[in-house]
Amino acid sequence: MKISGRLLATLAQGCVRRTTERDHLARRFEFYACKHNPTPLTLGGYLKFGQNPCQQKSFKFLRFELAVRLANMLKEIEELPKDLMNTSSADLVHRWYEESFRELMEFENASSSDQSVLSEFSEALEKIRSRHSTVVETMAQGVMELANSSPDGVLEDATRKDIQYFLNRFYISRISIRMLINQHILLFGNQLNQERRYIGSIDPHCDVLEVVQGAYEDAKGLCDLHYCITPKLDIKCFNPYEQGEPIQMVYVPSHLHHIMFELFKNSMRATIETRSNVTDSDLLPHIEVKIFKGKEDITIKISDQGGGFSRDQLDLMFNYTYTTASKPSADHHTPFAGYGYGLPLSRLYAVYLNGNLDLAPVEGHGTDAYVYLKTLSQAASELLPVFNKTTAKYYNSPIPVADWSNPSHTTGLTTFLSRTYCTKTSNQ
Known part of the structure; x- marks a missing residue:
């Protein structure tokens, strides 16, 4: 079969063009990943901008900041064990992020004064958000595929260390990226914000008691479905500096709901399964919640x-894929427990805005969980992973190093955060 000289020339030009585009994209990737760190924002900064929003400013900030955060994440993915990245699920996640970075680059030099560009940018963000909606489950499937490929179904210690370190940083980066995208879409996109008092996804007067009660009711519905009984809830509020006032704060209600929902599910399951002969909710010990508002912290116990x-099991509670529940069957569309991601992800939602989640077990009796959130919106600063030489060194170290995924290592926590996370904040 003969190919004309003109067609050959056209094909050659296409190859050159594609090669040039790949080279350009690679250079931009290195620029954003190696020369720039993510810029942490505060809830106060989000709120201030959202009260007087400007779509052009948001566009110019996000096309740069999202590129930096995505590039840092992609750089870190390259350090993962090759066996994990060779799984179909992890490879799919990798390709999703590469595609999203490429789409952002299409707006790198676009005019911020062109309304059609601004509209296209919002549509692109909605597309990116939709593409990444199942990232947690897909990456979890990749880890399971890797474990199942080993002879005994157990990952090596060094591999588990790398995956634990990566997933904490990966998922908290994902939370931060979705936060940026959601704010822009709710402020400027086609999606109507149903909550009028909200600023994007932020409630300037988030009623902590209301969110906690809502999370309990949602967990109760699921618990009733699986066990037919549910422990009752006793809840008290303590607001010593604002006597008689409800406990309110600037916060993202969906984040707090996620944290409390997972904690309630754990408490309900543990309470019921330690009393397998009890069939009446009135005979179950109540779950007790106390909410405290201090000058600097809001604490939920x-x-x-x-x-x-x-x-001895405390360290394991925040490890991905560790669970004391049996694995859910394939026909469970809403499993009550069994995947092992509830506590680790809940902790990340708290840590993301400079809070924390701790557990205090009393063996043979029960467990106290403490959720710490910042009272002041300016103190609720994003905690963002940064890819640097220290990060690469961690992945290449054969000796496990204490990091903040281990809640018992407070010294390791302080060192880890100071070396590999952004702490300098910006008000956008």
């Missing part, structure tokens, strides 16, 4: 009588 666990 959740106490159950679910039997607790030993302190």
Whole structure:
């Protein structure tokens, strides 16, 4: 079969053009990944901008900041064990992020004064958000594929260390990226914000008691479905500096709901399964919640009588894929427990805005969980992973290093955060 000289020339030009585009994209990737760090924002900064929003400013900030955060994430993915990245699920996640970075680059030099460009940018963000909607589950599937490929179904210690370190940073980066995208879409996109008092996804007067009660009711519905009984809730609020006032704060209600929903599910399951002969909710010990508002911290304490666990197991509670529940069957569309991601992800939602989640078990009795959130919106600063030489060194170190995924290592926590996370904040 003969190919004309003109067609050959056209094909050659196409190859050159594609090669040039790939080279350009690679250079931009290195620029954003190696020469820039993510810029942490505060809830106060989000709120201030959202009260007087400017679509052009948001466009110019996001096309740069999202590129930096995506590039840092992609750089870190390259350090993962090759066996994990060779799984179909992890490879799919990798390609999703590459595609999203490429789409952002299409707006790198676009005019911010062109309304059609601004509209296209909002549509692109909606597309990116939709593409990444199942990232958590897909990456979890990749880890399971890797474990199942080993002879005994157990990952090596060094591999588990790398994956634990990566997933904490990867998922918190994902939370931050979705936060940026959601704010822009809710302020400027086609999606109507149903909550009029909200600024994007932020409630300037988030009623903590209301969110906690809503999370309990949602967990109760799921618990009733699976166990037919549910422990009752006792809840008290303490607001010593604002006597008689409800406990309110500037916060993202969906984040707090996620944290409390997972904690309630754990407490309910533990309480019920340690009393397998009880069939009446009135005979179950109540789950007790106390909410405290201080000058700097809002603390939520959740106490159950679910039997607790030993302190030796405390480190495992925040490890991905570790769970004390049986794996859910394939026909469970809304499994009550079994995947092992509830506590680790809940902790990340708290840590993301400079809070925390701690557990205090009493073996043979029950468990207290403490959720710490910042009272002041300016103190609620994003905690963002930064890819640097220290990060690469961690992945290449054969000796496990204490990091903040291990809640018992407070010294490791301080060192880890100071070396590999952004702490300098910006008000956008």
